[in-house]
Amino acid sequence: MTATTTHEPRTPAPGGGDGEPVLRLRGVGKEFFGNSVLRDIDLDVRAGDVHALVGENGAGKSTLMKIIAGVHRPDGGTIELDGQVTTFSSPLAAQHAGVSTVFQEFNLLPERSVAENVYLGREPRRGGLVDRRRMNDDTDRLLADLGLSSLAATQRVGSLSVAQQQVVEIVKAVSYDARIISMDEPTAALADQEVELLYELVRRLSGRGVAILYVSHRLKEIFDLCDTITVLKDGNHVLTTPTVDIDPDGLVRTMVGREFAGYFPDKDAAVVPGDVRLALEGVGNGQVDDVTLAVRAGEIVALAGLQGSGRTEVAHGIFGIDAFTRGRVLVGGRPVDVRSPRQAVRAGLALVTEDRKAEGLALGQSILATRGSSSTPSCRGPPTAGHAGSRASCPRSSSSRARRRRRSSSCRAATSRRWSWRSGSSPTRRSSSSTSRRAASTSGPSAPCTTSCAS
Template sequence: MTEPLLDMQGIGKAFLGVQVLSSVDLRIEPGEVHALVGENGAGKSTLMKILAGVHAPDAGTVELGGRAVSFTHPLQAQHAGIASVFQEFNLLPELTVAENVHLGREPRRRGLLDRRRMALRTKEILDDLGVDDLAPTAKVGTLSVAHQQITEIAKALSQGADLICMDEPTAALADAEVEMLYRLVRRLQERGVAVLYVSHRLREIFDLCDRITVLKDGRLVTSVDTAEITPDDLVTLMVGRRIEAVFPERLPGTETGEVRLKVDGGGNDYVDGVDLEVRAGEIVGLAGLQGSGRTEIAEALFGINPFTRGSLEVDGKPIRITGPRKAIAAGIALVTEDRKAEGLALGQSVRANARMVLDGNRRTHSRKRLGRISGLLSSLDLVARGEDQEVRFLSGGNQQKVVVAKWLAAEPGVIVLDEPTRGIDVGAKHKLYSVIRELAAEGLAVVLIASELIEVIGLADRIVVLHDGQISGELPGGATEQQVMAYATGRRPA
């Protein structure tokens, strides 16, 4: 057996008396792409931060290339050949790509910064990665998320990294950018660089990774070759139970009623000619590639960027939505795609967040509705220390449940869900899928937006597909990915 690049044995870690990791092992071979998976709270981030030198383990050993190492600072991990690309990038936006790549190790000539040599070295790394659309002289603050991620990877390679840890690397990427990341990971593998890949997206894990390590409740469940396990079995290992149906069926007794939301010829600077109807008890999915107009329709319905053309009706009554307050008063709710930046006050309690819509709008505020909040949180299976716990300490899935409760407390008739499962684990996803079905069964009109086509196909009763700011077609729920993608790319399904 060859010497592993990384061998972590019996790793333990506790914070304030709470055991977060217990006797966890992780072994990674040179040039291997190794997935680290588990529900939120399983201990993935803590293990990754121990490897990155952010935290020191309380127990266990770490060997790198057969040599025992002990990190008490991230710089020690970097010097040992370990680089980490977290969801929040460690880049300076006002500096160029080359300056970020060489930060702290800038080449000098006669005591002065050698910008030319820095740019040439950076271009060599980018060329080696097969990246030809990123200029070393570009300011990082002007780059897309994908190109910022490439800058982080280039920085890691310039430091001589043998192992790159990636935390949810595709969470904020468009479809085309995900393909670019795939190519980068494979190029790294060809160079003999190992990748620790932390992700909730099963498709990426099975597309890219050679082996998978599963954590649950801070303990090692198993490490297994990807070829020896199915996605269903992996989900079972992660959540500790078998999820027989990933997408729950339409609930018995769910009836499709009157039209609750109707848009006729809606348009603004971003979308045009939008004709959309959503009935009570119906889930309508909006599908399309990044930039197709899905989120723009959600923002128009909620009055963030209102429709300036066409007409809008809610429950048969014409209405002009000019801002979010008007939308809330009309019974429209919006669960935004970025819960941390737009949906929550992270420093406030669960209770304060859950009553935020009621407190902010006189028309929705009532003692009866406030009294329903605890029941709503309970019905959503919120896992928290109590309603006084700060939201920032909750897992991503539980944060999303608080956002949903915040809107349900206002008793809307129409709820727009923009990427409701982004960045949450498979167990929390399944619960939210059930919640979406329950909302329809209660007579709400549900508009669902999701980048993962399988979610739209699995949940929606009808699928409205967008291309270049316009509706390009409509399909029934259960349509194939090929049919949706045909409309999404401006063609017609075969």
């Protein structure tokens, strides 16, 4: 399979691509514990441009984004803003300089309103008290300027869709009078129909002269939105080119450093699905009705459908979060009555949740404790302080154990997904389900799906 994404050249924003860069990096490098992760990076970002930053995992994209955001300080090279050499001592310093970053993991308070999130920590005051009327009016004005009529300043963030929460993050960035906004995989958690909302917002910001640094693995977005593409590989700058001068196949070759035959391996004809491990027979509850399916050993079954069609609800029913009230669930040919996640785990079922942070991980605990909480037989120990039993029963080296004692909340999104999966997996697990708004694909958007796997 080749990257056959088709695209029309994007019309540059007024003023985009002309004049001096608003942000310029020269020879930027970064090391962590003697390991060089960025080497001699040059980057020019111009007002009104949507500039893609692409590369394989580990290419250095996130580190470069964090340097621009003021999270990390470079070990070498210079950063210029409007032609003046500068150094951002913190993310707040970068924001005040007009450089904002929208990270993949949201930083929002779900129980607060849109306005309270946008102006968190810098609320307008009157007579020593928060001036809520002014804060709400200013937020509504920002939303109106960006054409976001579907949002209101007083709406509670926890009631918004993931796409709308992403928009709130962007509005918060704009509220700092940002001239440069970096977006780290902004569509990673969005369903296909939600992506257009982000497209419209990016185009509107670009048209106003805001420079956008856009990180994504999805080629369709790159060619739909971006004027310029910079490719990183193994911490090195490989290529910067106008989008119109490269095609998807050429971009993939540049990213991986070789001809790329396909995004997914061919199916192994020798692998034949085995016995039925999970079967649903006419199951239903308050969200879904009359669902029948079977998952065999070694088989992957995808539940595809639009947002709200019931994909996630089926997975939650299987795992006992919203238990089925009718029909039958069979695991290994035996009927089971799963009324809670605990019962699901005992029956040999696992679930990788859609929202890893809110539902899949215990962020206040170490990775070791989170893994041990899955009742995995090989790592189970008494519920004592420090989980000594878990550490003693796991064949880990002392250095490996130390790494796993890091708090789950400090992990990157991809790492969190891996640990969410591992904490729900064990050698005895019969069936696993994972829920996502959008299937991961380099070649473009695909149907939202829930994947059930039997082992």
